[in-house]
Amino acid sequence: MLAQQRRERILEEVRRHGGARVSDLVDALGVSDMTVRRDIADLARKGLVHRVHGGVAATGGRSTDEPGFLAKSALQxxxxxxxxxxxxxxxxxxxxxxxxxxxxxxxxxxxxxxxxxxxxxxxxxxxxxxxxxxxxxxxxxxxxxxxxxxxxxxxxxxxxxxxxxxxxxxxxxxxxxxxxxxxxxxxxxxxxxxxxxxxxxxxxxxxxxxxxxxxxxxxxxxxxxxxxxxxxxxxxxxxxxxxxxxxxxxxxxxxxxxxx
The missing domain is CATH 3.40.50.1360 (Rossmann fold)
Incomplete structure (x- = not known):
């Protein structure tokens, strides 16, 4: 799987669930922990996601944005x-x-x-x-x-x-x-x-x-x-x-x- 395809998959998971754990992305994508973290870092630099401890969460700020339980469980x-x-x-x-x-x-x-x-x-x-x-x-x-x-x-x-x-x-x-x-x-x-x-x-x-x-x-x-x-x-x-x-x-x- 190409890097761009992996990152699209990560974005899809984040949009669907509000966030994702690194360990779950490793299993889903069949790549190393380091590769997933590198993809997340690239997406975060572009402002597409928000890095959190152990995973990634959706960016937002609108009054109607409602992060999923999985995304929130990795925060603070x-x-x-x-x-x-x-x-x-x-x-x-x-x-x-x-x-x-x-x-x-x-x-x-x-x-x-x-x-x-x-x-x-x-x-x-x-x-x-x-x-x-x-x-x-x-x-x-x-x-x-x-x-x-x-x-x-x-x-x-x-x-x-x-x-x-x-x-x-x-x-x-x-x-x-x-x-x-x-x-x-x-x-x-x-x-x-x-x-x-x-x-x-x-x-x-x-x-x-x-x-x-x-x-x-x-x-x-x-x-x-x-x-x-x-x-x-x-x-x-x-x-x-x-x-x-x-x-x-x-x-x-x-x-x-x-x-x-």
Whole structure:
């Protein structure tokens, strides 16, 4: 296969799924790891893709751009793990917890496996699978149902119906972007409505968002900053963003990224 053909195949995978892992591209193209990385570097220099740890993601910036779960799972992995470790002490044994879809909430789900006697409501297929596969008898997982999005969220009328009469102690919400004016946003209108229902169901709303989400605006606002009880981010957040968020949200918590 010629270099141009390989790069077209890589672009096709990125456009279809929002991103791809180097290891998967090696298998699909039948070439070496070094060759794939060289192709990705060439595409990135031309502005056609965005290089991430372990793979490649689609470029974008439009309010309707919605990266796939695979693409997002390769981004800011250390920061997401640190945020999850900082957030999990909020939860006590016996609590009821709602987890929205997202790769940061999936990182938190892994941490929650150490907390006893939980009821978890989620619209995330990966989160539900992870918790179910633990086999724990003291863990109840409620999956909302609904229509699946590129971010592996279940949304729409079925999800809304499941959430309407539920009341949980904590909501941990992953978001596409955070902005001073737009608040918490997502590129998916149905996901915005489902997340709004999650916020309404919770006694306390906790947002989990790494520092790269600051200044990003999706198509639809979920809630504004003054409706956030706790925002957990990482120490890459700028001084200006920290100052504003401390004024607008109930509490700002910054996780130290051990990779720095």
């Amino acid at each position: 992995t250390e920061q997401k793990a640190a945020i999850a470790r900082e957030a999990v002490p909020l939860v006590s044994p016996g609590d009821s917890v709602a987890l929205s879809a997202g790769t940061t909430t999936l990182a938190l789900a892994r941490e929650l496996l150490a907390v006893a006697d939980l009821t978890v409501v989620t619209n995330s297929l990966p989160v539900a699978d992870l918790l179910h596969q633990s086999g724990r008898r003291d863990l109840t997982v409620v999956l909302t149902g609904g229509v699946r999005t590129p971010s592996d969220a279940l949304v729409g009328p079925v999800a809304l119906g499941a959430l309407t009469n539920l009341h949980v102690d904590w909501l941990f919400l992953g978001v596409h972007g955070i902005d001073e004016q737009a608040g918490l946003t997502t590129p998916n209108l149905l996901e915005a409505a489902t997340n709004q229902a999650m916020v309404a169901s919770a006694r306390s709303a906790v947002v989990l968002a790494d520092s790269t989400k600051w200044g990003v605006v999706g198509l639809s606002t979920i809630v504004h900053l003054d409706q956030v009880d706790v925002l957990v981010s990482d120490d890459g957040l700028s001084a200006d963003a920290r100052r504003l968020l401390r004024q607008r949200v109930g509490r700002l918590v910054l996780a130290e990224d051990g990779a720095r």
